[in-house]
Amino acid sequence: MVTLNKIYTRTGDAGKTRLSTGEPVSKDDLRVEAYGVVDETNACLGLARLHTDGDAVLDAMLARIQNELFDLGADLATPDRGKPLGWEPLRILESQVERLEAEIDQLNAELSPLTSFILRGGTPAAAHLHHACTVSRRAERIAVSLSRKKGEIVSVAAMKYLNRLSDFLFVAARWANGKGADEVLWKPGGTRGT
Numbered sequence: 001m002v003t004l005n006k007i008y009t010r011t012g013d014a015g016k017t018r019l020s021t022g023e024p025v026s027k028d029d030l031r032v033e034a035y036g037v038v039d040e041t042n043a044c045l046g047l048a049r050l051h052t053d054g055d056a057v058l059d060a061m062l063a064r065i066q067n068e069l070f071d072l073g074a075d076l077a078t079p080d081r082g083k084p085l086g087w088e089p090l091r092i093l094e095s096q097v098e099r100l101e102a103e104i105d106q107l108n109a110e111l112s113p114l115t116s117f118i119l120r121g122g123t124p125a126a127a128h129l130h131h132a133c134t135v136s137r138r139a140e141r142i143a144v145s146l147s148r149k150k151g152e153i154v155s156v157a158a159m160k161y162l163n164r165l166s167d168f169l170f171v172a173a174r175w176a177n178g179k180g181a182d183e184v185l186w187k188p189g190g191t192r193g194t
Contacts, residue, residue: 020077021085030146034154035076037139041165042069044132048176051125058125058172061103065165068096072161076143080153092157100164107168107175117186122177129173136166 015027025032045066052059074090120130140162147154177183 034142034146035073037142038069038073041132041136041139042066044128044135048125048128075158091155092161094157097160097164100168104168104171107171111174111180119184119186122182125176126173129169129176133166133169
């Protein structure tokens with residue numbers, strides 16, 4: 001259980017923070033950036049959920065994903081240094097990736113196939129989900145950069161989860177746009193004559 005009695009500690013005033021292992025790092029460390037953008041994605045989902053308008057299926061999926069994004073943040077905040085921690089770190093599981101895949105398939109089954117790229121927007125829920133999708137893709141790019149850094153490991157399941165998450169959010173945004181009926185398609189070069 002997490003207990004937060006004091007919100008400010010003043011320990012970050014010099015631009016430093018600590019990972020869940022207690023290891024001090026700069027606040028602009030790639031690991032901190034990765035879990036920070038995962039948190040940003042979570043905030044985007046909170047906004048989207050304000051507009052799901054009684055769509056119990058989608059809202060339940062988003063609520064679960066919000067919780068899992070805290071799991072993902074904990075995973076990223078706990079580097080694997082190959083040494084015992086004295087406690088079991090929280091890690092993303094393959095089963096969480098598989099559930100995302102199943103939900104992508106569930107929502108996508110009711111959508112018409114895409115014939116073009118779509119312009120991001122539409123209903124308020126869809127617009128926020130499109131925004132969340134782009135933010136989650138940024139989190140994935142940062143996690144990839146982190147994983148390429150010498151001495152840093154990002155678990156395979158965490159990387160897969162980030163990749164599937166953006167796919168899920170794209171499909172969820174289409175779903176929230178009248179199951180695709182209210183989407184605006186990109187018309188390549190369509191504004192050149194105006």
